[in-house]
Amino acid sequence: SKAPIAIIGTGIAGLSAARTLHDAGQAVHLFDKSRGSGGRMASKRSDAGSLDLGAQYFTARDRRFAETVRQWQAGGWVDQWTPTLFQSRDGQLSPSADEQLRWVGTPTMSAITRGLLGEMPVTFSCRITEVFRGEQYWTLVDATGASHGPFSHVVIALPAPQAAALLSGAPKLAAVAASVAMEPTWAVALGFATPLGTALEGCFVQDDALDWIARNRSKPGRDGALDTWVLHATSSWSRQHLDLSKEAVIERLHGAFAELIDCVVPAPEFTLAHRWLYARPAQAHEWTALADAGLGLYACGDWCLSGRVEGAWLSGQEAARRLLENL
Numbered sequence: 001s002k003a004p005i006a007i008i009g010t011g012i013a014g015l016s017a018a019r020t021l022h023d024a025g026q027a028v029h030l031f032d033k034s035r036g037s038g039g040r041m042a043s044k045r046s047d048a049g050s051l052d053l054g055a056q057y058f059t060a061r062d063r064r065f066a067e068t069v070r071q072w073q074a075g076g077w078v079d080q081w082t083p084t085l086f087q088s089r090d091g092q093l094s095p096s097a098d099e100q101l102r103w104v105g106t107p108t109m110s111a112i113t114r115g116l117l118g119e120m121p122v123t124f125s126c127r128i129t130e131v132f133r134g135e136q137y138w139t140l141v142d143a144t145g146a147s148h149g150p151f152s153h154v155v156i157a158l159p160a161p162q163a164a165a166l167l168s169g170a171p172k173l174a175a176v177a178a179s180v181a182m183e184p185t186w187a188v189a190l191g192f193a194t195p196l197g198t199a200l201e202g203c204f205v206q207d208d209a210l211d212w213i214a215r216n217r218s219k220p221g222r223d224g225a226l227d228t229w230v231l232h233a234t235s236s237w238s239r240q241h242l243d244l245s246k247e248a249v250i251e252r253l254h255g256a257f258a259e260l261i262d263c264v265v266p267a268p269e270f271t272l273a274h275r276w277l278y279a280r281p282a283q284a285h286e287w288t289a290l291a292d293a294g295l296g297l298y299a300c301g302d303w304c305l306s307g308r309v310e311g312a313w314l315s316g317q318e319a320a321r322r323l324l325e326n327l
């Protein structure tokens, strides 16, 4: 029988590609270094329940993506989130309602990638360190030195710097991926025993340290005893404080939060910090996906487009389309 297609990365880009290839009758095998799917749109289990520490919500501006999101909604994987929105500029907090539709996975962000993965074959906790082509087929090598293969094609669906490292088989593609700068984001979660006395559920911040605040528990399907919040630092603050300890990051962002919000902020019952090293591309691009059809090597991810969930999904669609076109 024919060798399957390898897909490295089970974030939304890799799963978007995998689903389309699988539905077109192709055999696929997925790999991820993490213990589960989702990548930057995964949710993290914690003592304070499941928390969205990466992607907070997503919007659908592309018609195809909007249709797909409606299907996800019909399947019970996503729901609308209608937060009471604020913004904060120059230390001034003000309501900032709008008409934008915003979507979240239910009951957690991970529901989407878990749903897409379905029964497709996958190897988790497997960091791929090398991708090379023999006369006819591709072989992958993981961090333990074990090899996987043979594969007919490889789709690399990782953040640009990690993709560049695996694209040495196609130096032109590797150079494109290596040209993409990705910015970090420090994320902090706080949990309070008594709900904070504010109506605020989401806040766009223009500040030195903070970029975004969300009341995690205000999203559909999230329960749990504590009033949980997620704070995101700006790219520049995160870059400047890349090596700060988690304790210090929590203290600094908790302080900025307490200063910004219009209510008393007691000491949190629960805290957690997570550093996203490759959170977002420094700028948007219009590659959609990268391909060397002759070699059978493809790359996709949010950095090929808009640096958002929608961009990552569209990029995966394009990688799959081009691969199928070249079979």
Ligand code: FAD
Binding pocket: 008, 009, 010, 011, 012, 013, 014, 031, 032, 033, 034, 037, 038, 039, 040, 041, 053, 054, 055, 056, 057, 058, 059, 126, 127, 128, 129, 157, 158, 159, 162, 185, 187, 232, 276, 278, 279, 280, 300, 301, 302, 303, 307, 308, 309, 310, 312
């Ligand atoms: P990823 O999700 O990064 O997937 C890559 C996968 O590859 C990961 O699962 C990783 O474990 C795996 N991997 C990496 N290296 C290897 C290797 N060598 N071998 C095997 N596996 C490997 N977008 C929005 O639309 N709205 C938002 O509100 C939003 N907020 C965000 C907030 C933060 C803090 C962050 C970090 C991102 C946010 N985003 C948001 C962006 C969104 O999360 C991403 O654009 C999208 O999830 C990227 O998907 P991807 O599949 O391209 O990459």
Ligand code: NAD
Binding pocket: 058, 059, 085, 086, 087, 096, 097, 098, 100, 184, 185, 204, 232, 279, 280, 307, 308
């Ligand atoms: P969106 O349309 O809700 O927001 C886009 C941007 O418009 C916001 O960042 C904000 O600056 C502004 N905005 C939107 N509604 C506003 C309101 N009611 N009041 C004030 N300002 C408002 O969503 P999108 O275009 O899908 O973008 C996704 C969000 O994800 C953005 O906020 C982006 O910053 C964030 N994101 C963060 C990271 C990270 O690493 N931290 C990575 C990717 C995306």
